[in-house]
Amino acid sequence: MTGPLSGIRVADFSRVLAGPYATMILAELGADVVKVEHPEHGDDTRAWGPPYAGGEAAYYLAVNRGKRSVALDVKHPSGREIAQRLCADADVVIENFRPGVAERLGVGHESVRQANPGVVYCSIIGFPGGDRPGFDATIQAESGYMHITGEIPSKVGVAITDVLAGLNAAVAILGALHRRATRGEGERVEVSLIGSALSGLVNVAQSALVSGEEALAYGNAHPTVVPYQTFEAADGRFVVAAGNDRLFRALCAAIGREDLGADARFRTNAGRVRDRDALIAELAAVFLTRPVDEWIALLGAAGVPSGKIRGVLDAIRTADGATLQVRHPTAGPLELVRTGFTLESVPADRDIAPPPLLGQHTHELLTELGVTDDRIALLGRAGVIRQATHQAKRGPVEPA
Incomplete structure (x- = not known):
């Protein structure tokens, strides 16, 4: 694959979401990511369905x-000897085992670093120190996310702490690769789900630190910007985000309530936060008089940020170029959501390999590592390795 990380090999021992999301980003940037999986069941998420496509769970296919x-x-x-050989040949090693497991398997940081001093070694954990496991739901509870979400403590609808951890891991690995390129030294990277979650609280966390007071739950409103929330229209709900005084005045003019913009109570954001209830009541009464689409068009013409509350599939279909298609060996044409960035040097229509079948490249990788065909056959009979045997489906891939 072309990209700025072309020529970089990643030995990926991670599974589920945070690690695989990080390594998918590295693969998008051109790295050769080798996903190491157990030969019987593979990554846990292969079975996290329905829905399924071609026998693979959508969860697995996503990342x-x-x-x-x-x-x-x-x-x-x-198998351990082959894994160690892979790590010795890798530029990056990433794992999310429970503490101590990688060491017992012979692929811990110290043993890998001794064989490969220039390696960038990344561990993703739930909580720093100790042996406490971390899953998104418990991290959302422990990090304050549930406390500030919804009218009652509610979980965000996607595993956001894993996604944040994956992004942090990818960024840290890129920095470590740059350091290695300029100074010739490897790096030890550790990313925690709880640390990623707390960092992701940004202004909410800082407000709590500055005020010394516990953050409050504002549901679909904003703690320090008003109006910045959902409203009921005549036929549904939508969001208005007047993020500064100029946008607030533009909002008032667009809805025919210039008097609100001139009201001394509402001229500044601090005033609007202080008198939130009075202002929101006035705006809510106006927004009930027209349907959502009319408000979106009217506010859009005035330059006021607003948005319809869409379902996930509706959002994907409405967005421009949100998906790509690959040809999967068992699912055939498969639509996937693109990553949130583009590079001018990397064509958007380049060939991207589909999510692999379990063991799809085992023979290929072992051959690259110098394992002979006879030994590969012996390892297969012993159950140490597995090579996928599915035949790829034929036919053209239509553009997404």
């Missing part, structure tokens, strides 16, 4: 494109 899969039992001595 594993652009990678090669080697199905390898790292607990077996022969």
Whole structure:
């Protein structure tokens, strides 16, 4: 694959979401990501369905494109030796085992660094120190996300702490690769879900620190910007985000309530926050008089940010170029959501490998590592490795 990370190999021992999301980003940037999975069940998310496509769960398909899969039992001595060989040849190693597991498997940081001093080694954990496991739901509870979300404590509808951790891991790995390129030194990277979540609280966390007071839940409103929330229209709900005084005045003019913009109570954001209830009551009464689409058009013409509350599929179909298509070996044409960035040097229509079948590239990878065909066959009979045998579906891939 073309991209700024072309020539970089990533040995990926991670599974589920945070690690695979990070390595998918690296793959999008051109890295050769080798996904190491257990030969019997593979990544946990392969079975996290329905829905399924071609026998693979949508969860797995979401974050594993652009990678090669080697199905390898790292607990077996022969599998461990191959994993160590892979790590010795890698530029990046990433894992999210429970503390101590990587060391027991022979692929911990110290053993990998001794064989490969220039390696960038990344561990993703739930909580720093100790052996406490971390899953998104518990991290959202412990980090304050549930406390500030919804009218009652509510979980964000996607595993946001894993996504944040994956982004943090990708950024840290890129920085470490740059350091290695300029100074010739490897790096130890550690990313925690709880740290990523707390960092992601940004202004809410800082407001709590500055005020010394516990953050409050504002539902679909904003704690320090008004009006910045959902409103009921004649036929549904929509969002208005008047993020500064100029936009507030433009909002008032657009809805025919210039008097609100001139009201001394509402001239500044601080005043609007202080007298939030009075202002919102006035705006709510106006917004009930027209349907959502009319308000969106009217506010859009005035330059006031607003948005219809859409379902996920509606949002994907409405967005411009949000998806791409790949040809999956068992699912055939498969539509996937693009990452949120583009690079001018990397064509958007380039060929991207689909999420791999379990062990789809085992023989290929082992051959690259110098394992002979006879030994590969022996390892296969012993259950140490697995090579996928599915035949790829034929036919053209239509543009998304």
